[in-house]
Amino acid sequence: MKYIDEYREPEIQKEIIKEIQKYGNLINRKINIMEVCGTHTMTIGRYGIRKLMPENINLISGPGCPVCVTPESYIDIAIELLKMEDVIITTFGDMMKVPGSFSSLEKEKANYAKTYVVYSPLDALKIAEDNRDKKIIFLSVGFETTTPLIAQTIKIARDRKIKNFYILAGNKLIPPAMEFLLKEKDARIDGFICPGHVSVIIGRESYTSISKKYNIPCVISGFEPFDILLSIYFILKSIKDEKNEVINEYKRIVKEKGNTKAKEIIYEIFEVVDAEWRGIGIIENSGLRLKENFFDFDAEKNFSIEIKSSNRKTACLCGEILKGRKKPFECPLFEKICTPESPFGPCMVSSEGTCNAYYKYERK
Amino acid sequence: MHIINMKENRIVLSHGSGGKLMHNLIENIFLKSFKNDILDKLYDSGIIEFKDFDICFTTDSYTVDPIFFKGGDIGKLSICGTVNDLAVTGAIPLYLSSSFIIEEGFEIKNLEKIVKSMHAISKKAKVKIVTGDTKVVEKGKVDKIFINTSGIGIRDKRIKLGIERIKEGDVVIINGGIAEHGLAVLISRDTFKIDADIKSDCAPLSGLILEILKETDKIKFMRDPTRGGISATLNEIVKNRDFGIIIYEEKIPVKKEVLSICEILGFDSLNIANEGKVIVICDRKEADIVLKKMRKNIYGKKAEIIGEIVKKPEGKVLIETVTGSLRVLDMPVGEQFPRIC
Known part of the structure; x- marks a missing residue:
């Protein structure tokens, strides 16, 4: 397999860094560029990209990690479900450690050894098929990237008449969160590095209204250090040229309209609702829940759960x-x-x- | 301010990952009780000094899943791992024990396969298995088979290896491509359904190590970067020391296939286990001699200088990435994949 070295060619990167320096000087005011994708956060960290920036260019990380924005109440519900008889919880690994109001799944695992880490919702469905006497609940979190597969899993479960499979829907949408941050009174975001994987599904067009309405450059970026650097350069150039638009740096994968089939299946199964983002609060139209036809698969509809509300105040920022x-x-x-x-x-x-x-x- | 105590009171998988939690466990539980002058050094083998020579003694248990993987099996691994732990302390590995814990119902033909593989590789490594033990437990009480091996070797009094000998300007050498063992085991599992031509690098390094030790007395320290990969090993070397290490990402040998799979799965090759690699810290003046000698050995063909010892920052490992930026390379945290060895 190839296509990695090409994007890590040091000479090309040095050239882009020079251009970024140049535009940083030309703009000569503080510029905040936000990425809203965990994998971008990792690339910026792993390759030390923040340190390569001119002083006035500030790279900030937004709510781009689906695990991080999962509210305490979601974990609390998952733990209550776990305590129920015959219930098995299946989840992506990262969710295990997320603290709820009182505990985490990892800690509860020691008391209720009924939590299984899966790499795909299809694996969770397989567990349901193999254990018909148990109730399998999949913790359904993720952005537009993950949701189509979960939607597909629900369809398969319905077609195969699997009655013991449920999801706890906590799926979220990225563009409403971006808009929420821009709407805040003292918003100070000058440009967005838009998530690559999410954009594969939703397409370049999904950001045009945000870019226009708030007059802000949005660049869809790939995941190599080269991609990130180039995206930063595009943002700075847009600001300097006062020509704010949506640029697709990740053209090799992302299309104008995204993956229409994937979008169709999401909205066949799910509908848009307001959703709570951890640390941020309720964001309008930013979440997904199962449509009425699929309530049979909705854990919240099929198990009665009461959770104590908690107003845990901590110094956590x-x-x-x-x-x-x-x-x-x-x-x-x-x-x-x-x-x-x-x-x-x-x-x-x-x-x-x-x-x-x-x-x-x-x-x- | 109300702070919830998040401290764990049970063993979690990360305690066995070779990372920070395991080091905490060693310090806070094992060393607290077992404390003595030999163990405290925390070298790969305990070094017991006699008048004319030193005896090096080490032990390791193997729980790898699956027991057969591309490039090796639990038996081969159990010999190589222990041989390498002796070799990196400068000893000539001589005698091994082998102890089996077997699950009821395990196929005898598989046991035979494992034992034959152990025999073949111990011949190659020039060690004898001189004692052993077998336990069988009820089905489900252990997963297929676990093996423990211990080993002793003797070390020439003239060989002086120790972290305290490391000086600013010394270089960091590795004998070949990283992350192959960990990835080979992972893709041998069904989980990811990836087919890639990556074999475990599992190999006995005693030959290669003895050759370079014969060549120069300017080798300061060696360690095999197993669990936690080279990140863990380099961090162990600088911990609480008055020097640091800088490594250069571009110089680190790593196969294209390995890099690609790491990209797909989101792993960092620097954190992934090796079973046929050794990190050698050596005086810069002798580096070329060591490199040349290594490259002549079948297990050292891709040897490279990957970094150097620096005065500042003390106790830290830095990596110069392909973008030219310098960042901290920390001890890996958490357990990415249990039962890799």
């Missing part, structure tokens, strides 16, 4: 960090109480969380 207002170093818990081995806030849990990336790559 994950909310501010997810909005790009604070950096992990500014959080009093970072590195001290909150580390990847024992994460306090969700941004430290996921390997793609902002705090996790800063811990791994950017500590002094």
Whole structure:
């Protein structure tokens, strides 16, 4: 397999870095560029891209990691479900450590050994098929990238008449979150690096209204250091030329309209609702839940769960960090109480969380 | 401010990953009780000093899943791992024990296959298996088969290896491509359904190591970067020391296939286990001699200098990435894949 070296050619990267320096000087004011994708956060950290930026160019990480934005209440519900007889919880691995209001799935695993990590919802469905006497609940989180596969799994479950498979729907949509951040009173985002994988599904066109309405450059980026650098360059050039639009840097994969088939299947199964984002609050039309026809697969509709509401107040700054207002170093818990081995806030849990990336790559 | 105590009170998989949690466990549980002058050094083998020579003694248990994987099996691994732990402390590996814990119902033909593989590789490594033990447990109480091997070797009094000998300007050498063992085992599992031509690098390195030790006395320290990959090993070397290490991403030998699979699965090749690799810290002046000698050995053909010892920052490993930017390379955290060895 090839196509990696080509994107890591040091000479080309040096050229782009020079151009970024040039435009940084030309613009000569503070520019905040936000990425809203955990994999971008990782690329920026792993390749030390932040350090290559001119002083006035600030790279900030938005709510781009689906695990990090999962609210406490979602975990609380999952734990209550886990306690029920004959219930087996299946989940992506990163969700295990996410702290809810009182506990995490990983901790509860020791009491209820009924949690299984899967790499695909189809694996969860397989567990349901193999264990008809149990109720299998899949913790359905993720952005537009993951959702089509979950939707497809529901369809398969329906076609095969599998009656013991449920999902706890917590799926979210990226563009409404981007718009939410821009709408905030003192919003200070000058450009977006748009997520590559999400854009494969939703297409370049999904960002045009945001870009126009808020007059902000949006660049869809790939995941190599080269892609990120080029995207930053495009954003700076757009700002300098005062020509803000949606640029597709990741043309080799992302199409204008995205993957229409995948979009169709999402909206065949799910409908858009308001959703809670951890640390941020309710964002209008930013979540998905199963349509009425599919209520048989909805864990919330089929199990009666009551959770104690919690107003846990902590010094954790994950909310501010997810909005790009604070950096992990500014959080009093970072590195001290909150580390990847024992994460306090969700941004430290996921390997793609902002705090996790800063811990791994950017500590002094 | 209400802070919830997140401390674990049970063993989690990460405690066995070779990363931070495991080091905490060693320090806070094992060393606390077992503390003694030999163990405290935490070298790959315990070094017991006698008048005319030193005896090196090591032990390791193998729980790899699956037991047969591309490039090896649990038996071959159990010999190579222990031989390498002796070799990196400068010893000539001589005698091994082998202890089997077998699940009821395990196929005898598979046991035979494993034992034959152990025999073949121990001949290659010039070691004898001189004692052993067999336990069988009820079905489900252990997964197929676990093997423990211990080994002893003798070390020439003139060989002086130790982290304390490392000085600013010394170079960091590796004998070939990284991350092959970990990935080979992973893709031998059904989980990812990836077919790639990646074989475990599992190999006995005692020959190669003895050859370079004969060549120069300017080798300062060696360690085999197994669990946690080269990130873990390099961090172990600098921990609490008055020097740091810089490595250069471009110089690190890694196969294209390995890099591609890492990209697909989101793994960092620097954190993935090796079973036929050794990190050698050596005086810069002698580096070329060591490199030349290594490259002549079948297990060292792709040897490279990948970094150097620096004065600052103390106790840290830095990596210069392909973008030319310098960042910290930390000890890997958490368990990406249990039962890799």
